[in-house]
């Protein structure tokens with residue numbers, strides 16, 4: 001298991017990702033480095049630092065346990081205690097960033113990442129503005145100490161795309177009434193309606209971490225997925241990161257269902273100008289399904305209320321949108337969260353006059 005850190009070539013200080021400059025910065029000598037420059041550096045790697053402190057001293061297999069795992073800080077040698085899903089953290093003693101590279105290898109290597117764009121200072125300012133507007137946020141939330149606990153965390157998500165082929169058929173009615181003299185006439189025209197099309201859906205996104213508050217993980221959507229980048233360990237430097245513990249197989253039904261509902265709604269919206277529509281048959285086929293594992297940036301604060309309950313506040317680390325558990329904005333918790341980009345490629349339209 002490797003513990004990775006990126007060292008400044010000028011002073012050997014730790015390099016961290018700077019959201020404002022979208023570059024790497026040395027906190028000690030203020031040198032900055034681009035992604036290209038970082039790619040050329042060999043990260044400092046300490047392997048086999050894991051210490052088994054639980055049993056008889058034999059090396060514990062990290063993958064087999066959900067328990068805390070202990071690492072040694074590459075900067076100061078102190079022990080770092082992590083839980084099973086931690087992928088990046090800070091040393092409690094020297095505050096240097098520590099990336100647990102081994103947690104992000106093989107199948108767990110993220111495909112994509114959206115780097116933080118909101119700095120910690122900006123995040124704190126926005127949070128204060130936000131809670132200042134909410135009368136029912138407890139006073140303790142304003143304490144400087146509380147605000148200082150704000151953390152930038154990369155959360156794991158599954159990102160799904162697919163072409164959804166849909167053939168739907170049904171019956172639609174147009175009803176017209178009029179009166180001539182003493183007689184009231186009603187004319188009902190019945191149409192057979194059919195819609196056939198392929199809807200290309202991308203960026204359907206689902207939380208991939210069990211312990212994440214699902215509503216909040218979804219509530220900070222949408223992200224600008226156009227700015228998604230290929231994953232690089234360096235982006236995690238200076239932040240916390242979690243690795244996924246939910247596999248895509250467990251989300252397939254849910255994703256397909258969302259894609260189906262979205263496609264269905266989109267195609268139904270093209271059947272207009274009728275008094276009633278009833279769809280009798282819809283054949284759905286998924287083509288070109290593609291999953292990518294991505295890390296998305298969230299600023300989080302947790303707050304313990306007087307009732308003893310833990311409240312979570314989170315902010316989209318790219319756009320600054322806030323989602324809090326107390327003042328939940330229901331709109332943002334919508335099914336597809338507006339993050340879906342869709343395009344109809346083919347739309348056949350057959351409307352037959354039956355009677």
Ligand SMILES: [Zn+2]
Pocket residue numbers: 008009010011012013026027028029030031
């Ligand atoms: Zn330096």
Ligand SMILES: [Zn+2]
Pocket residue numbers: 073074075076077078091092093094095096
């Ligand atoms: Zn340390």
